[in-house]
Amino acid sequence: MSTLQDDRSAADVLAWSRGQVEPALRAAVDSLPPATKRIVAYHFGWEDEDGRPAHADGGKAIRPALVLLTAQAVGGTTEAALPAAVAVELVHNFSLLHDDVMDCDTARRHRATAWTVFGLGPAILAGDALLGLAFDVLVASGHPCRGDAARMLGAAVQELVDGQLADAHFETRDDVVPSECVRMAQLKTGALLGCCAALGALFGGGRPDQIDHLRLYGEDLGLAYQYVDDLLGIWGKPAVTGKPVYSDLRRRKKSLPVVAALSSGTAAGRELAALYKQDGELTDAELMEAAALIEAAGGRETSQAQADALLAASLGELTASGALAPAATDLERLARLATRRDY
Template sequence: MSTLQGTRSAADLLTWSRQQVEPALRAAVETLPPATRRIVAYHFGWADEDGNPAHADGGKAIRPALVLLTAQAVGGTAESALPAAVAVELVHNFSLLHDDVMDCDTARRHRATAWTVFGLGPAILAGDALLGLSFDVLVGSGHPAAGEACRTLGAAVQELVDGQLADAEFETRDDVTPAECVRMAQLKTGALLGCSTALGALFGGGRSDQADHLRLYGEDLGLAYQYVDDLLGIWGEPSVTGKPVFSDLRRRKKSLPVVTALSSGTTAARDLSTLYHREGDLSDTDLATAAALIEASGARATSQSQADALLAAALTELATATTPNPATTELTTLAHLATRRTH
């Protein structure tokens, strides 16, 4: 496994993370029963729907990269943190399999989603299998911190599920407040990123105070990440994001920019509310109008500003937790990527 030699670009870091984690991730998935393994291999981009080898996009691997770099930032090694990196990637993909079903998304990473290929029930069960496997990987690592890591991961999963429940509930409510929406995003996305950095600190042999500050770094970064993800769900380029244009607006999702716009008290907010609560499906013209109204309300700029502020808060926690070293520099690089990405 490679070690840090200076600092690398965000793209190089993510490539490095995938190269370190994928062999162990594949080895873990190989322990699953054949029927489940087939669905999971398709979801990860390793196989086509018939089980033939493929090389599709497997995702950005930001969470595993955070685990490995955090371990190094506290003086440990990436090798020691590899089981934790695999575990968080398994949990992340458990959530994606379920999220695609809940949102009725038909495309992810430029491919048909697993549920559209294998069915709703099989995709849900495959996600369940990944969740169980994540704890097997941690326990099987034999690391002295494995027990605490399992408790940390378990708490993060409970928060993630709570956030997903809130997200689903918001779709049937007309009175979602910005504070509720922020809390939902903290649970849905921030919890697992915070868990990733906390686990990296644990498996890297960091002190408890370092783990606490690095968890906060991850949580702030996770909320910033969700702000940007929600912006991309409206204005992202489909050829880059792998999702249909205006995908979140089509479902009338109460994302951070949408709730910010609806709560802005502007003329655009009133027009958006009328459009968003109209009976029947929204046309492509309606969706373009909704996006324009969100921008006119100032919510697009506000959301990016909030992401930038959270980035600053995250970097403060990182500086508090560690002394400057190549890994902290690269954690800063990843943090900037999260708030200025295109997919």
Template sequence: MSTLQHASQAAGAGRSAQQLLAWSRDQVEPALRAAVGSMPLATQRITNYHFGWEDEEGAPANADGGKALRPALVLLASQAVGGTAEAAVPAAVAVELVHNFSLLHDDVMDCDLTRRHRATAWSVFGLGPAILAGDALLSLAFDVLVDSGNSRADEAARMLGAAVQELVDGQLSDSHFETRDDVVLSECVRMAQLKTGALLGCSTALGALFGGGRTEQVDHLRLYGEDLGLAYQYVDDLLGIWGDPKVTGKPVHSDLRRRKKSLPAIAALTSETEAGRELAVLYHRKNELSDDELARAADLIEATGAREQSQLQADALLTDSLGELASARALEPAAGELEQLARLATRRDR
């Protein structure tokens, strides 16, 4: 049984984590498809492929469209403050559009050839078209919020805009790290907070906003999402090194192949251990690393204790996240379901 299945069967009443993600997709996908369907046809072709709705030739497809974690957080946050999932669907669509804008650009920046077990959009349609499709999704996200009719739509748009600025700042830092040999762990953590934590925090804050939550509830649920986002990135970075390609949909040792300055890699490189120094020699090589060298790099990171340290940090952030959830005085069953999703995000295999 996979980690995903174990997490989805966590103790507690109500729907499992897998059921919650499936419910979120069912709630949000019709509105998401309608929003994307309002775009020009040339852009739709790329975005429909990226979302898994069409193949390279434009024929209908049913490929993996991702976990839909962020929309689920939006809908449950609305319910947690006494609102309805239906009221928060526009916010969930907006967040999913922004997330996929970032994925389209991220694949280009990282030169990734596969995502979700398929060729990336840029490798099929070209660099420029994929970048422009991402730009179109970003613009559409704000249209969806403004057109929602929610009385707090303007506040929501400003909140989403701030999160996008932080996300871009984090992406820029991540990009700059590639040309630096002096990156320290605190910088890497801050980058992850911006790159991943900001949008997850915005997801739960927007849900609480559309659900009519009080200001303090919106703030606590935002912090819940931000802590969860950083924990999520720790786990994502672990999967980028040790994840099973058959499950993750990415090549084995994908982050090491690019000498990516991920959280466990930086923790190892700055560990002042013999293993860390040997890893630095591999990371500073100009030529491409062989499969044996990539496996050795993964072993060296583990030897420094960085793999265990990263998982412990993810676990500690989960505890902090659940503390913020409790402070928000979230209503059941949404509170318990938000806890389930948090535990899933920090103990997963893809």
């Protein structure tokens, strides 16, 4: 699977997916109580802070696209998989609302985060509401596999939470090793993307072996995505990421490239460790120095190489699943987009 066969870009695929999912997503959100709905509508970019209609960036929506495409890839329909696509987008945004609070992030998708507008408690509760709503959407779908789907999504949420907890603990530790960091990323990001691909295949009527291969496709893609996301957290342009420059370094986050650098045994790695242990906030000059040290210690190159290797593994699982065209081509496009985002 090395040659893309038509002119549809990854951006076209995502636009198609959003067009399929957004009406059902809005309908689900409309069922929330008014106070919660207001926060959620702001977070999704549908309204401004005063409740007026808005058209802000709602994110790439890669996860629901994976659900719809994997359903097609096993011979199913997007209509059958739509409830699962809505459910995973709700779960993803539950995690984002909580993540912004945990990380004290003040910007997401080029606008103020929900907690900075509505408060910590309301933003957390809005995230909780999205999590509950996700399972309601699955159960209400009436799909014969909805029970299995709910258990599958529930397991992915537990893994996601475990990964987020590990990520938070790493910020207070000086002895994080690469294997721990990779495991954290597998849980935090890989589990949900793997679940997305498996749910789509399940709702599309795929065979057990197809569901397994597509889950692995998603898990490998998810870990690759996290490697690239961590690179963006250091070197990403605010115009691309929607976050301040060096956002991860300001919190001394133990991201994948940082841990690779700290564990490199190089002089640059030791200098980075000393910088990370300093008291007080890092200055802009120190943040620039930290980024340069990570690169000098090989953290940037190693992370991109790992992302490339995981992309290859992901595409291997996609081929092994026997995914049908044209969905297989679109799934390859999404994988390549996720691992080669602009800095």
